[in-house]
Amino acid sequence: MSLDHATTRFLQEMAAAGGAPLHESTPEEARTVSAALSEMYGKGPDVERVEEVIIPAEDGASFPARLLVPSESPRGVIVYYHGGGWVLGTIDEFDTLGRELAARTGCAVVLVGYRLAPEHRYPTAARDAYAALLWSAARLPGLPIVVAGDSAGGNLAAVVTQRARDEGGPAIALQVLVYPATDCDLDNASYRDPENQLLLTRDTMVWFWDHYVPDPAQRTNPDASPLRAADLSGLPPAVVLTAEHDVLRDEGEAYAERLRQAGVPVEFKRFEGQMHIFFTMVNVLPASADALVMVAAAVERSVT
DSSP states (O other): OOOOHHHHHHHHHHHHHOOOOGGGSOHHHHHHHHHHHHGGGOOOOOOSEEEEEEEEOTTSOEEEEEEEESSSSOSOEEEEEOOSTTTSOOTGGGHHHHHHHHHHHOOEEEEEOOOOTTTSOTTHHHHHHHHHHHHHHHHSTTSOEEEEEETHHHHHHHHHHHHHHHHTOOOOSEEEEESOOOOOOOOSHHHHOGGGOSSSOHHHHHHHHHHHOOOGGGTTSTTTOGGGOSOOTTOOOEEEEEEEEOTTHHHHHHHHHHHHHTTOOEEEEEEEEEETTTTTOTTTOHHHHHHHHHHHHHHHHHHO
16 A cells, blocks of 8 residues: 555655755765664653663773663563664664653663774674573563564564574564564665655665675674574564565565464564564554554563
8 A cells, every 4th residue: 555644744845845855865864864863762761760870892992871760669671672774773872762662561671882883894783683682581580571672673683582492592582573674685676666766775675785794605694684693593583564555564574474374473464564673663654653552462462
């Protein structure tokens, strides 16, 4: 189906505002655009407590995170990895979404400020993501853990669940993958479909991959392309959301199917008439609210 009215209007407003495509921008220029876009989301619900923390990285460095605690007795913890092609995104830009997740689920939310490319190329983001999981398990012991993320963050959430399984890491109750980047194949049907070249295009994904994993030989590693993992059995239950008009649609749906084939319980939905980033556009696109309802219900079932 065609894009819904709200998305069409939003894209028309973006086009009227002008500006170069992301793939023709420097990372710094693209980050400015990303930050400006997030200002549209408004402020999320109040929470009981907000903590700005620093998480030690595997290489001896560190990176920031924000802990959002909705009450003195949270039901679980959601470790959230933001999208942005491993190049864009900050904790502040995803604060509204994090607060919505905390309020709707009763879970503490850890917004992970993993280090970005090209300043910190692969596998830094993947390793920071796992370090954040370990930190969260230690900081909030005994609580069920959900890992979640959108786009590049969905990639990191998938990578983290595989590593936790392989290394006997913290038990994960649920993985929430929102239009995840799962593969380095940039020539499948959804990538080539002209109707999918919207806010995120094939050219932009080429730009993201070139910044994050410039060596093509490394892109097929499972901690870069989790769809390439030989075995997906034994992973936690998954919720997978995709958007109809999204270059990442096919790889997200392929990952959901691979999980199913491996015996992993999967709750899947393709959001018709939606484009990439609709989930994070809280208070802007109505479909974001519908997706949050689905995710919150799944999280609540997993932490009961």
